[in-house]
Amino acid sequence: MYNPEIESASNQEMKVLQLNGLKKTVTNVYGNVEFYRQKFDELQIKPEDICSLEDIKKLPFTKKKDFRDQYPYGLFAIPIEEVTRIHGSSGTSGKPTIVGYSETDLKNWGVLVARAIVAAGGKKSDVFHNAYGYGLFTGGLGLHQGADELGVATIPISGGNTERQITIINDLQPRGICGTPSYVLSIVEKMEELGMDPRKTNLEYGIFGAEAWSEGMRQxxxxxxxxxxxxxxxxxxxxxxxxxxxxxxxxxGLHIADDHFFVEVIDPDTLEPVADGETGELVFTSLQKEALPIIRYRTGDIASITREKCKCGRTTTRMSRVKGRTDDMIIVRGVNVFPSEIERELLQIDGLAPVYQIQLIRKGVMDAIELHIEVDCTIYDQVGGDLSHESIVLMKRKIQHQLKNACLISVDVVLNAPKTLPRSEGKATRIVDRREPTAVSM
Structure with missing residues (x-):
């Protein structure tokens, strides 16, 4: 462990740390963020009303819309001249969500990411290949911050230029790699295309995120x-x-940094808490942040939590893998399904490449799903490139049958030749909505 005293603290010790952090944060936002002060006053809440962790339920939720409404600096708790760094979302659906960090925030962030790298199997002597994008997006610089704190030799290659990535991996022999799972899988595909065996690299562990991915993708x-x-x-x-x-x-399960964040899981419809082990929307409150403290932020991510001690010895709260987002759940003919659930089933079927796209279409007045998948090179060569071959037709039926049984959805399957669906150097585009005149990618 990077910090055994914190990561294996008793439940009571952690609760004391969390309550102190919560009180400090509530006082900070009430005194320095007009947005929160107004919210608290509307609910007739004062900082001194927060006396226990259970009192967090008295506090208002924060939503992504609030970041947009307070753009750019309305949620900051310190003057801009005291902000050390600014990050933000991609802003593909409008202006980016702007977040800021004080010097202390950056130090804390580095420590938490260093803790994460160690949990993933990293150590100070490593060479670390960082294939997350650098820029406003927090992935690249966030992992870099933690790698610097841990003291590993970081390769800041960012995303893109896949053949150069392969050269660097082969020549500099990193032990660890990080990036979006879909992009690292693209690196693997390119290695195989060039006649290389990806298993022959020096890599021993990978840290993947920034998009929902299934257990099948991990395997x-x-x-x-x-x-x-x-x-x-x-x-x-x-x-x-x-x-x-x-x-x-x-x-x-993912170990949450309980000393810096308090997690809740709520029913996204009723906003009421759900029991540990039950799936709901993750809600986070920061406990140590200075520049942009956050109160009960509704992430939109669907998961569950457990507070049982892990076999690794860590006692921190664990969250399940993110099942999906409230805003990417597909609802077709009364059935709810997340892309990650479809991915899980596809990756169990032999002969398919791990690349797919879900296209939402209209059939008459009804919504429908058109699932585009690539066959792998071996199957494609076996049928001589004939995607109408009987074996391809049977594969389509198998996919439809498996999704009907496991996900309760009926889909139109379109099998494509290898390397024909779009690849991404960042987050993969899994859903394309073709039901309107202008398609929307998600």
Missing amino acids: KLESKLDIKAVDIYGLSEIMGPGVAIECHEVQD
């Missing part, structure tokens, strides 16, 4: 690269990567 990455693949979690609004991380020893 694919681990088998293709001969590594331990762990899931990392974070949102820019909360801090960035490092809010939670799987341990390489067990890979059974």
Whole structure:
């Protein structure tokens, strides 16, 4: 462990740390953020009313819309001249969500990401290949911050230029790699295309996140690269990567940094808390942030939590892998399904490449799903490139049958030749909405 005293603290010790942090944060936002002061006053809440962790339920929720409404600096608790760094979302659907960090925030962030790298199997002597994008997005610089804190030799290659990535991996022999799972899988595909064996690299562990990915995707990455693949979690609004991380020893839930964040899970419709182990929307409150403290932020991410001690020895709260987002759940003919659930089933079927796109279409007055998938090179060569071949037709039927049984959805399956669906150097585009005149990618 990077910090055993914190990561294996008793439940009572952690509650004391959390309550002190919560009181400090509530006082900070009430005194320095007009947005929160107004919210508190509307609810007739004062900082002194927060006397226990249970009192957090008295506080208002914060939503992504609030960041947009307070753009750019309305949620900051310190003057801009005291802000050390600014990050933000991609802003693909409008202006970016802007977040700021004080010098102390950056130091804390680095420590939490260093803790995450160690949990993933990293150590100070490593060479670390950082294939997350650098820029406003928190992924690249966030992992870099933690790698610097840990003292590893970081390769800041960012995303893109896949053949150069491969050269660097082969020549500099990093032990660890990080990036979006879909992009690292693209690196693997390119290695195989060039006649290389991805299992022959020096890589031993990978830290993947920034998009929902299934257990099947993990197995694919681990088998293709001969590594331990762990899931990392974070949102820019909360801090960035490092809010939670799987341990390489067990890979059974992501350990939340309880000393910096208080987590709740709520029913997204009723806004009431759900029991530990039940799935709901993750809500986070920051406990240590100075520049942009956040109160009960509704992440939109669907998961569950457990407070049981992990076999690795850590006692921190663990969250499940993110099942999906409230805003990417597909509802077709009364059935709810997340892309990650479809992915899980697809990756169990032999002969398919781990690349797919869900297209939402209209059939008459009814919504429908058109699922585009690639066959792998071996199957494609076996049928001589004939996608109308009987074996391809049988594969389509198998996919439809499996999705009907497991996800309760009926889909139109379109099998494509290898390397024909779009690849991404960042987050993969999994859903394309073709039901309107202008398609919307998600």
